[in-house]
Amino acid sequence: MIYILFSILLGGAILTFLANKISGLLRDTFFLLTMLGATLIFYTQLHIGGLVNFSIGSFNLEWGVNSFSWYFSLIVLGLGTLAAFYALSYMKGKENLGFFYFSFLISILSMLGIVMSHDLISFFIFWEMMTWSSYFMVIYSGKNVQKNGINYILFSAFGAYAMLTAIALVYANIHSLSIVEMISNYGQFSPALQTWIPILFLMAFSVKAAMMPLHVWAPGAYSDSPMAYTSVFSGALSKMGIYGMILIFVTMISHLPDDTWFREVFAWLGAITAIMGTLWAIAQDDARKLLAYSSVAQLGYIITGVAIGTDLAMLSALFLAALHALFKGTLFMAVGAVERQTGTVKFSEVTGLIRKMPWTFIASLLAIIALAGIPPLGGFVGKWMLYESLINSNHYILVIAIFFASTSAFLYCYKFLFGFFLGQEEKEWAHVKEAPALMVVPMLLMAGFLVILGTFPGILLKPADTAMQTLGFAPTEGHLWSMSVLFNAWGDQVLLRPLVYAIAGIFLFFLIILTVKGWKNTRYVTTKDISSSGEVPLEHENLTFSVNFYQPFLRAVGPVMKHRMITWYREFGAGMETIFDFTRRIYTGNGQTYAIYVMVFLVIILLLQNTIFG
Amino acid sequence: MHEIIQITWGAIVSFILAFTVGITYMGLNRKITARIQNRIGPPWYQNFIDVIKLGSKQTSIHHGVMQHMGPAFIMVTSVMSLLIIPILNQNRFFPNLNFHGDLVFLLYIMVFGPLGMALGAGQTGNPNSAIGVTRGLSQMAGFEIPWVMALVALMIQYKTTSIVDLMNIQVETGKWLMFSSPFAFLAALLAMLGMFRYAPFDIVGAPQELASGPMSENGGKYLFVMMSAGSVFAFAKLTLYVDLFMGGANNLIILVVKTFSLYLFPMLYGIVSPRYRTEQSVRYFWGWPSLFGLLAILHAMFF
Numbered sequence: 001m002i003y004i005l006f007s008i009l010l011g012g013a014i015l016t017f018l019a020n021k022i023s024g025l026l027r028d029t030f031f032l033l034t035m036l037g038a039t040l041i042f043y044t045q046l047h048i049g050g051l052v053n054f055s056i057g058s059f060n061l062e063w064g065v066n067s068f069s070w071y072f073s074l075i076v077l078g079l080g081t082l083a084a085f086y087a088l089s090y091m092k093g094k095e096n097l098g099f100f101y102f103s104f105l106i107s108i109l110s111m112l113g114i115v116m117s118h119d120l121i122s123f124f125i126f127w128e129m130m131t132w133s134s135y136f137m138v139i140y141s142g143k144n145v146q147k148n149g150i151n152y153i154l155f156s157a158f159g160a161y162a163m164l165t166a167i168a169l170v171y172a173n174i175h176s177l178s179i180v181e182m183i184s185n186y187g188q189f190s191p192a193l194q195t196w197i198p199i200l201f202l203m204a205f206s207v208k209a210a211m212m213p214l215h216v217w218a219p220g221a222y223s224d225s226p227m228a229y230t231s232v233f234s235g236a237l238s239k240m241g242i243y244g245m246i247l248i249f250v251t252m253i254s255h256l257p258d259d260t261w262f263r264e265v266f267a268w269l270g271a272i273t274a275i276m277g278t279l280w281a282i283a284q285d286d287a288r289k290l291l292a293y294s295s296v297a298q299l300g301y302i303i304t305g306v307a308i309g310t311d312l313a314m315l316s317a318l319f320l321a322a323l324h325a326l327f328k329g330t331l332f333m334a335v336g337a338v339e340r341q342t343g344t345v346k347f348s349e350v351t352g353l354i355r356k357m358p359w360t361f362i363a364s365l366l367a368i369i370a371l372a373g374i375p376p377l378g379g380f381v382g383k384w385m386l387y388e389s390l391i392n393s394n395h396y397i398l399v400i401a402i403f404f405a406s407t408s409a410f411l412y413c414y415k416f417l418f419g420f421f422l423g424q425e426e427k428e429w430a431h432v433k434e435a436p437a438l439m440v441v442p443m444l445l446m447a448g449f450l451v452i453l454g455t456f457p458g459i460l461l462k463p464a465d466t467a468m469q470t471l472g473f474a475p476t477e478g479h480l481w482s483m484s485v486l487f488n489a490w491g492d493q494v495l496l497r498p499l500v501y502a503i504a505g506i507f508l509f510f511l512i513i514l515t516v517k518g519w520k521n522t523r524y525v526t527t528k529d530i531s532s533s534g535e536v537p538l539e540h541e542n543l544t545f546s547v548n549f550y551q552p553f554l555r556a557v558g559p560v561m562k563h564r565m566i567t568w569y570r571e572f573g574a575g576m577e578t579i580f581d582f583t584r585r586i587y588t589g590n591g592q593t594y595a596i597y598v599m600v601f602l603v604i605i606l607l608l609q610n611t612i613f614g
Numbered sequence: 615m616h617e618i619i620q621i622t623w624g625a626i627v628s629f630i631l632a633f634t635v636g637i638t639y640m641g642l643n644r645k646i647t648a649r650i651q652n653r654i655g656p657p658w659y660q661n662f663i664d665v666i667k668l669g670s671k672q673t674s675i676h677h678g679v680m681q682h683m684g685p686a687f688i689m690v691t692s693v694m695s696l697l698i699i700p701i702l703n704q705n706r707f708f709p710n711l712n713f714h715g716d717l718v719f720l721l722y723i724m725v726f727g728p729l730g731m732a733l734g735a736g737q738t739g740n741p742n743s744a745i746g747v748t749r750g751l752s753q754m755a756g757f758e759i760p761w762v763m764a765l766v767a768l769m770i771q772y773k774t775t776s777i778v779d780l781m782n783i784q785v786e787t788g789k790w791l792m793f794s795s796p797f798a799f800l801a802a803l804l805a806m807l808g809m810f811r812y813a814p815f816d817i818v819g820a821p822q823e824l825a826s827g828p829m830s831e832n833g834g835k836y837l838f839v840m841m842s843a844g845s846v847f848a849f850a851k852l853t854l855y856v857d858l859f860m861g862g863a864n865n866l867i868i869l870v871v872k873t874f875s876l877y878l879f880p881m882l883y884g885i886v887s888p889r890y891r892t893e894q895s896v897r898y899f900w901g902w903p904s905l906f907g908l909l910a911i912l913h914a915m916f917f
Binding site: 374403528 | 673685693715719722732739752756834835836839897907
């Protein structure tokens with residue numbers, strides 16, 4: 001069945017690409033059918049535990065699904081299918097559509113391939129396919145190819161080399177490329193290899209998960225891809241890094257004798273990623289950049305959870321990974337909708353869309369609430385588990401760091417909602433209409449799911465728990481709920497649900513009071529009908545506050561933000577260029593200079609002939 | 615069903631109590647401020663008059679759905695925190711929704727309302743509202759750090775995330791937490807200055823500068839609900855501090871005495887202070903208060 005799944009995706013990708021030459025409708029049909037077919041087969045035909053293997057040359061390739069890879073495929077296919085519907089509408093009228101859909105399907109295929117590979121060769125091949133297909137998306141727009149495209153491919157190549165080195169080291173030692181054998185033989189490696197193999201693998205995975213200091217490519221790459229793909233890029237593709245990290249941490253790092261410092265370093269790197277990502281997100285004026293930095297920050301939380309590695313921390317990391325796919329997918333789609341309807345993504349340019357695009361606003365609002373981790377939505381459950389696991393494992397300063405990042409996240413959350421949807425309504429944007437249903441419905445579906453997860457987190461926690469058992473965590477069947485105080489006896493017979501109902505009840509009660517009181521007399525007036533400094537602004541005066549939105553805050557955190565990783569890399573690059581420049585002076589490309597080199601060499605030989613040839 | 619009715623009754627009774635006490639405190643604040651500034655000032659019940667006046671006024675305009683819902687959001691925070699914070703020791707008279715781990719829940723529900731109201735303020739289109747909101751959020755990122763540090767210190771020291779457990783510990787040992795974890799108390803006390811937003815931290819409303827910030831463009835029923843929510847929330851916060859650090863209260867008179875003496879701190883600190891700029895305010899909380907918070911955590915870890 002895995003063959004069929006992969007051939008459908010590959011064949012569908014090629015057919016879609018070819019159909020583009022014939023007609024747009026045919027292309028769209030093929031694209032959607034491929035995506036739906038793959039999803040259908042995955043959910044109905046694929047069995048957990050199924051394995052296929054075959055040989056190419058002397059290498060034995062093995063593909064299979066276990067509960068752990070199933071969980072990640074859930075993220076990929078769930079988000080992928082919704083993004084596919086969205087893409088149909090979002091990409092309408094753009095150029096090179098065959099190319100876009102081809103890369104889209106190939107990257108879905110490669111992500112599924114990564115989680116289903118049981119040997120290092122196919123893992124690496126799929127990994128590279130994923131890099132290339134996403135690279136095509138980054139350069140799709142044709143803007144900033146020199147800057148963002150090169151950045152992305154350079155860092156990915158660095159990661160790939162690190163992984164390839166690790167694979168070669170493994171093969172040289174055990175003469176097998178099976179992941180299972182690598183893990184079972186891990187204990188017999190020499191101590192140096194035992195440290196270096198996980199480090200090399202983690203380098204590769206950190207690049208994709210955009211962890212500090214390897215995150216430099218992320219903001220540019222996320223914001224340059226078409227938004228229909230960015231939701232997958234940030235939501236699912238970056239999770240492949242997390243997938244790899246979890247594997248390495250569970251199977252290798254935990255066997256190291258001195259794994260504690262390893263975990264501490266990674267947990268702190270994750271926390272620093274979260275803090276710096278958040279601060280930079282606050283400083284952005286471009287919605288795509290803001291979300292890109294926010295993605296970097298959110299992945300930081302997940303990395304911290306993975307690195308801590310207790311049962312609860314891992315559960316929260318898996319939960320947050322799926323949740324991030326949901327809310328960041330929604331938000332990137334919302335930006336895409338705004339971009340398509342207004343033609344800009346700058347907060348300082350577009351304001352007051354709430355009455356024009358109400359459904360996009362509702363979807364973004366719910367996603368933002370989940371992102372900020374405010375009850376009663378799903379984000380709160382994930383954040384809670386992370387805090388609790390950190391406190392239980394005595395990481396007190398780390399809790400403060402994570403908490404700081406998530407409190408500061410409110411700042412950019414508000415900026416996102418205010419920048420696009422609130423503020424004064426301008427004539428310039430009076431023509432804007434709500435995005436087509438094909439774009440709005442996927443967003444609303446995901447946002448709705450976030451609401452449900454707030455009350456019934458078990459929907460995701462159960463598969464996550466099964467996935468963890470595959471990795472060798474203790475089975476928690478039946479007492480999954482006792483892992484966290486959130487789920488077990490809530491003190492005085494109170495559960496999470498009554499609290500959610502209480503919140504809803506109080507809100508509705510006061511909303512009804514507000515609405516009923518003076519219902520007939522209260523009427524809507526425009527946002528121009530206000531009093532500011534004792535004057536009513538004129539029709540053409542725009543009083544919306546959106547330039548230098550958080551300047552005072554940024555001034556307060558200024559010293560931290562002075563240092564940027566990118567400058568360091570640039571200086572490193574400049575230093576390398578100086579070395580290369582020196583080499584270039586020797587190899588001038590001038591024949592006469594080379595003749596002089598030969599002459600000098602001969603003279604030296606002749607002078608020293610007695611010493612050399614004795 | 616019986617429980618739901620009980621909880622609802624508890625909510626209504628404690629709401630009325632918190633409303634009365636909160637409004638009285640606000641009125642006393644105005645009176646005391648006036649006396650210190652050598653004015654006569656309004657009577658202590660002036661705020662009751664204001665609230666009743668606002669409530670009975672006819673509201674004729676609104677700027678959209680979000681603004682309309684804003685006061686309801688802020689009310690959720692006030693009532694939910696009132697429901698979670700135990701008012702008297704051993705939950706006497708006031709049944710509520712507290713549970714193991716309500717401290718973390720409280721941290722997040724306390725920002726739910728302000729954020730919802732911020733959205734409402736944003737929709738009015740008044741620039742002062744948005745400026746006030748950005749200042750408020752920045753300041754929140756400031757004072758939450760020492761506040762969370764203090765709470766984490768308590769969580770480590772007493773191995774619980776429940777307010778009721780912390781109160782019971784104080785009742786059993788007979789020693790208030792402000793004495794057994796002094797640094798946590800200091801950090802929390804300084805963070806309280808930011809929570810109450812009196813001078814020098816009154817950058818959000820900022821009289822004479824932002825024309826009451828996020829509140830501008832709100833009047834009549836909207837301001838009525840906001841003002842009630844504000845005073846209820848003030849009482850809830852004070853009660854939380856009393857519960858956590860001052861051994862809770864066995865009856866309402868002790869509660870009022872304790873909360874009022876605590877309330878004097880931000881009030882009196884404010885009367886003699888000018889106003890900070892936003893970045894000064896943010897940095898203030900990352901200075902001494904956070905240092906005390908760090909000391910509290912170290913104290914809890916090693917002693």
